[in-house]
Amino acid sequence: MARRISAKPAPALPPPLPTREQVLAFVSEAKERVGKREIAKAFGIKGAAKIELKQLLKAIEEEGALERGRGGLASSGRLPPVVLADIRSRDRHGDFLAFPVEWNGEGKPPAIVLQPPRGSRKAARPAPGIGDRALVRVERDGEGYTGCVIKVIGKNRAEIIGVYRAGAQGGRIVPVEKRAQGREILIPPGEEGEARDGDLVSVSLERETRFGLPRGRVRERLGSLGSEKAVSLIALHLHNIPHVFSEATLAEADAVEPATLKGREDWRDRPLLTIDPPDAKDHDDAVMAEADPDPKNPGGFVVTVAIADVSAYVRPGSNLDREALERGNSVYFPDRVVPMLPERISNDLCSLREGEDRPAIAVRMTVAADGVKRGHSVHRVMMRSRAKLSYSQAQAAIDGRPDDATGPLLEPALRPLWAAYAALKTARDRRGPLALDLPERKVLLTPDGQVDRVIVPERLDAHRLIEEFMIQANVAAAETLEAARHVLIYRVHDEPALEKMRVLGEVLASVGVKLPKEGALRPDLFNRILRAVEGTEHATFINEVVLRSQAQAVYAAENLGHFGLNLRRYAHFTSPIRRYADLIVHRALVTACRLGPGGLPDTSVGELAQIGETISAAERRAMAAERETIDRLIAAHLADRIGATFAGQIAGVTRAGLFIKLAETGADGFVPVSQLGADYFRHEEGRHALVGERTGETFRLGDPVEVRLVEAAPVAGALRFELLSEGRTRAGARPGKAPGKKPGGQPFKAAAPGRPPGIRNTGTRHRGSRR
Template identity: 45%
Template sequence: MSFPDRETVLQFIADNPSATTKQEIARGLKVKGRERQTLRQVLKDLENDGTLERTGKRAWAKTDTPPPTGVIVFEEIDSDGELIGRSVGRDGAFGPPIRYAGYSGRTKGPAPGVGDKGLARINEANGEYHAKLLKLFEQRDEETSLTGRFEKTPRGGRVVPASRKDKRTFLIDGTDAKGAEDGDLVTAMPKPGRPNGPAFGVVTEIIGRMDDPRAASLLAIHGHDIPVEFPNDVLNEAQTIKPLDSPREDLTHIPLITIDPHDARDHDDAVYAEKVKDGWKVIVAIADVAAYVRPGTALDREAQKRGNSTYFPDRVVPMLPFELSADACSLVDNQDRPCMAVEMKFDKSGTKRSHRFIRGTMRSHAKLSYEEAQAAIDGKTGGEGEKWLEPVLKPLWGAYEALGEARALRAPLALDLPEKRVEISEDGKVTGIIEKERFDAHKLIEEFMIQANVAAAETLEKLGSPLLYRVHDQPSDSKLAALSDFLQTLDIKWPLGERPQTHRFNRLLNDHAEGEHAGTISEIVLRSQAQAVYSPENNGHFGLNLTKYAHFTSPIRRYSDLIVHRALISSLGMGEDGLTKEMAASLEDIASHLVATERRSMAAEREATDRYLALYLADKVGAEFEGRITGVTPAGLFIRLGSTGADGFSPISKLSDDYWVHDEGAMALIARGSGKRFEMGQVVKVELAEVTPLQGGLLLKVLSPPRPRKPGEKPPSSRGGRSGPPGRSRGKMSKARKKTRQKASRKKGAKGGKS
């Protein structure tokens, strides 16, 4: 083998992260003469296969390791309120998340925000990367609008931001208020002014009133630029378009039924099962949205732009106009509808033996809620599901039980976290917060949808068709190291030498399901997982423990599923409305866009829910609640209230007169001297001290005393705490983290969110 080879180069870069240029690598490896040509080719090959990322004209870094000095782009503010970025290479951002840690040395400059770029020194500590800015040379568009509440002042007014992440406040001259009154919710744009003076703005739109019960959703929609109104050409198409005439199989005689939430606004999937000689036949039928939304049309452009529907407690912002999403493409009961269906055959042990895709016409024979289906199968009489018990529901449950055997062998990640639902009255007021019930009916539909999604990925991959996979990477080494560090504080061992596998996580969850730390362990396991994304490249789905997975079952509300439908139509010769060559060539860009729109919707939905919870609790200031600590930061404690699931914050300065030190590995705040501690998962009694419905914020006062020092634990150092910016633990690196770093340095070119 010629020298230098890729293993040697990667080992050198791992051992010498500051050596990023070809000259430095060549000098370090003592490469001379013709060996330089070999080195050039090795670096090129490593860049082409994604192992290295070019960070300059003649500089590289491993894709999972930021360079010690380089360009960083700030991408988000995390749940702790900290600014997070990633390194920037020739092809965009790459590598692990990097926390902003201020300016380097005596350097000073404007505060960065999401979208800004700058030159930074990057260092790693305890498995986490931090950036010290040297220069902020590209800031986000200063024309970004501000959404918030207008407050009247003697000279005009001001706009207070609705987002906790936006630190701006605009002063508004009287002539620029555009008729806004005190308490109006508005959007405003910056007004050019003195560079060092106060920020002035101009009101551009009045979107509602703060005292409107539906303001929570309005603020989230405008704050995240979620498009609500459909353009006229899109509406005209939706009102006049007819499905493309394609060969179809008649499925109307099969008693397919829909099973959905009781308040579902659309129905995009129907199911049927029957017992056959050697097992079960299951049919999953999905609305044929591709027949209506065809490439290149106004409908298609708008659907792709939106990416997905966004669901709020009081409304839905749909991906498709009402005429399609709730009518023509919805599997309304007792009406014929074009569909894409998959017929799957399973043996008695739940192992799939075959499947085939069908472009057909179906008729939903019944519309049941989860509650109605479950009540019928549980033997309750008189409900809507009773009529369908023998012909449909019992076979569905029989097939589901058989699939349960195969599912148990597959061992998907068994995180079943409770989910809260905000109850909204017709006039938009919050009437209660309830925990969603989980029935076998939910799990049955989920399992059949998963099987249909797997079948779609298998078929398209077998036929060599481009497609969008739903990818969920395995947890990163740094997250596993953090998990191991934390579990050690609970005297739970988590060996880092083994490959991450779902059954290991499930065993951990099961072993402690009845213990006092059950909720905490579930939360930490959840945080250790990667976020699921869309990608034209298949990396498998770790959480479901599947090697091939694509979204096929919800084309009314997800554009990704529409792409999969089109790919099936093209590959199987089912019509002229399949995936175009132009779209197939753009799948990487489409995937990135769909990940962005999905996360935008998730953030907006979470913000709206937080505001509704704050509104619900606004008249309960001074009341006491029981909560659980769900986050420990240098600034204080995040606490989730048990009764509502609302998240609040208790600042470190309000905990007590102790000097608190943040122990990152133990996820705890520890009092210097006494060693008393507030730690992740601890149940505490709190008082609701303040509510800010505009931002959806709750300020809490902890009433419970801290836990005593752990036996044998040394008092924390005086660094960090209450009197300045609370510091992170500066102790020695744990054995778990050392192992992880040593393992990472030995790797030979190895490449490293919701299903």
């Protein structure tokens, strides 16, 4: 039998190398950078052919069509999927524009339009801002790029905000931050961009040298300092405060339909009133009170607080919601308000205007004659404000001077309000919240945006009434959500730290006041201290020291109580137009009380904790911006009074010198320690004092002094003084006029960090918003 011989198949030919065009197409379509291994696998390249592929890739790279970076190859001139980028500005739609830190393509690096995070959970991340450096996930969008921030890495420290001063050989930048005063930046010709003399600009440092001025390049023109709102413009950009709504958000606000009576109780016939400052543009709370008809509550009252129902219009996950969270709160400057929500919402649909139907969420509280709350209920209503009154207008009516508006309301509405407040005040006095006496000042501007004068507004019972009603409504909101076992954001204020109490005890001992060492730490302990020094020369000093001993109030998802108000639970509910925390509480009440649509979606404590951190940071940002704007306005106001003398008080003590608060305007300025005299002054932190080693001459927090204005830097909001008063002697005598002191001629020195807060703008009511 013959053997059958089977022929072996011929070996398969290796696949041909891909062409240059095929390689470029593959790399271009890849979602991330690719390496030789991924390309070989895609085209079936094996064995020795990989050497040829490597040579092909090297040739394409050398001709510039491909670029190698961390993670592999990418098309030249194209951004990888994830880049490190600096957020520099906004586009005309209000979206952030980021630019890659590294760029090897031709021309300028491309802009990446940052999209807001999708979904309420992602929105809880800390919001990026101009000047931030971030990891960005990038997608191609036509000829450009869009992106989403993965993580904020930190500030681009090379970016500086300043005023451009044009010159014959280029220009210079005068930084607006106090710590950068005296450190101008040279802008070479051609690097000024679109900046003109006097413009506020953003600058990146290009090079620093050991000798001469550092060099920079103008990145963006932010606005003209010749405008009437120039001073607040500095603060907005310096603190990265969003102030331009995106077109998508504005369109969403414009498309909102007014709420109807459906699903609401009809309260339009109830005598609810708004009581606000005379210049208030939005009215987010209304109040009323009446005698309780229940015979079981003799002398008691039914107190109602109705709050604009923002949750009816701003839904979770919407553009309105995302921008509100990014802003965190409205910011109030003397020359403008930067609202948390567009005016269509804040000043129109959610403003409780006189005589117009408005949706509200109301808390109805039953109060006993001694001010103790017996119960409360939450309602979703349609209301109609009976009248819009100012604080002084309502107070004048109660004091026997009614006008045409308040006369008809005196007996049916105003007197019941004051009677109910008297009962609540009795309970408040028993509760004993912290009672600091540190009056706030208000800056009044001229029509062209200049300082007219600074006043201390009179504190009226009308202010205290509204404040106490709001506090009680906030407590009721927190109690309702706790009873329903629903998550919420609390307004918490922790008790003072032990170290701060130790320092306070040392300060009190220096003025002959003892700090009790036994018993629970309660606000009344501090109130007893304040009463002990009331009317003495130490009163202001001790009020300041007690304030500095307190913790800072913040927003949190876990309840720590509110030490300053002496309350076990407290949440912000009464200002959802201008505080995002209040909007969260509104939504939670809608869900917990089954009041209809617009409630809080399923949210974890962890997610609320992130939101709390975000809006607490936004609040601190707003406070700093408001304070610095006041400083700049006052510095400009005093710039033409160089050499004038002023009465003041030592408002801060550091090793670098003394901060002085002027009695006339409340402005803060600095006296360098080098100007205090020939002695060597030692900073005694526990005593809040500078003490001369040889003479014992002492300058202490709270001491009254006389100073001469030596220098004013309006752009930075900085003032430098010469001290005309002597310090305390070893025996503790009060300072007097120091004979023979002459103005110092040294250049301006930047204020040291840790400056105490200056005067705050009280032009728009805060109603305990920062308690």
